[in-house]
Amino acid sequence: MQQNSQQQGGRALQGKRVAILMTDGVEQVEYTGPRSFLEEQGAQVTLVSPKQSGDEIQGFNHMDLGDKFKVEMNVRDARPADFDALVLPGGVANPDQLRLSTEAITFIREFGRENKPIAAICHGPWTLIDADLVTGKRVTSWPTLQLDLQNAGAQWTDEQVVVDGKLVTSRKPDDIPAFNQAILSELAH
């Protein structure tokens, strides 16, 4: 798979469409890191949110305010059928708000139903509980969510990236290189 992507000059994901679902409070490097990596590989990435298209999302660098990012599609207008994969960045306030959006949780659940890759990092895996996608799955996350994921039926391990079926999870910004490579492997299949 890695050989393939190199042979294709880093355009292994040409024609692939990836949704990144997030809202205010996102840990911004967990958005910008995967987005630039996937775009370099040729994928088309869309920022999807419960906010309106054109509204801005407030990014954070840990506890400090970071940059703002323009929403490209309201999640209620987004169809999982139009995407090949879903990425869920962290930043604790971000999934905390997504959990209260029925449209966001339904969107995530649909990717699971269609057996499409879902990649979640840091606090991103929190919404997988609401989408009923973690039961019986091996996952990792920011360690604060360990107990909640276990109580939801997941098998939680402390690794930089865990792949179980089409579910890719990582713990923190330091894991982004491994996280990106795992998404690439899932999408390039």
Place this chain on the structure above:
Amino acid sequence: MEQVEEAGKPLQGKRVAMLMTDGVEQIEYTSPRAYLEERGATVVLLSPKNAGEEVQGFNHLQPADKFKVEMNVRDANPADFDGLVLPGGVANPDQLRLSKEAIDFIRGFEVEEKLVGAICHGPWTLIDAGIATAKHLTSWPSLKRDLTNAGAEWTDEEVVVDARLVTSRKPADLPAFNDALAKELMVAEGTDPGPTS
């Protein structure tokens, strides 16, 4: 409520710990503190941070005031307090969950059957402390699933009191939350809440 006002300082001699760290929703700290202090209680700001260090408060997603830590939680003993209050602000309990000292401290109040009050995202750490199981409680609605999965019975009410556990959902519930905290603290002493006390 009327008795509280008539008595003036009904919480005189009561010691209440407030446990929190960076990211606290600051009104959920300042409001219960002011309410309890007005009624005579002594309130101590505890944190996994060191005494003298500052905790960064937030108004929702906006960084707001800073509050000086009065005691590191590792130096605090539940036996020295009559109650514990856990404010919210999602980033605050998220960090407390990784502090073994903080979680052990919270658990100590359950063990000693003392008041534990938690509002908004504050109840999140009750899962780690093993307090949520089989309890009737409320919280910010984003935690409903996690609290339910941990064995709690979650309901959408401004304040829920189950045994010595007092929980509320959000800043708008603070008046009801504060009132319930004061009532529980008076019960703790065996004080009859009636006018003869």
